[in-house]
Amino acid sequence: MFWWRRVWGPLFAVAALVLLDSSKALAFAEPGVPVPPGELITDTGEGQLTDADKDLVVKVRLAGLWEIPAGEMAQQKSKNPKIQEIGKNIAAQHVALDKLDRAAAKKLGIKLPNQPNKDQQGWLGEMREAEGEEFDQIYIDRLRxxxxxxFPAIATIRASTRNDTVRKLAQQANQFVATHMTLLESSDIVDFAALPTAPAPSAATSASAAAPAGGTALNSVAENQTLGTNKNVILGVLGAAVAAGAFLTWRTMSSRRRPRRYRY
Structure with missing residues (x-):
């Protein structure tokens, strides 16, 4: 009748282990590399909205307007299965990002374009005219x-915007773009020599980067405290679950050993 009491303890222990394992999976994309907790960013549309903020929302929309058809062409025109898969993944992810972007634009009252700009239309034209390996090279190099x-434009807005909806979109876009660059580079045909080089740091930038070691130290302390707090919370929940399981198991076993009293 009370058979289910016998499994309370093991169930609590298993649940605790699953919780701990899931927390690790959510916190890290790969060993030692944390995933930004985007759910901690509010999305109310509150905060000053600058022209630079609006420009980013428009640029994210424009990116989808040409990279989605470009990815579809990669699936149809390329003879390389790796390029086909890269095109498929990037196109699908831009569909998801475009949905997020349009939702943000609606909330903020930003008008979005419905066609790629002139440069993007030119790149799509190049791809339509190319075949085989030539197409592959154009597709990969243009998108990379x-x-x-x-990528740096997103980082600038993520670091400086006062608007929480733009901040959330910038963080999401940053993760999409980093993923897409990695996918494109996995083709092994990116012409890195053709990419623009970063400008040399100015004297003022170099001096400010070298001088305030305390700022770096404070950032490290804050990061370690956050990670430490999260770890302590997880361990606390795990410990409580295991303790509850052990207690329930002990109660169940004790009740089974206790002699029954009969009344006459």
């Missing part, structure tokens, strides 16, 4: 160069 340009 475009992602390299928007």
């Amino acid at each position: 160069a475009a992602h390299g340009k928007i």
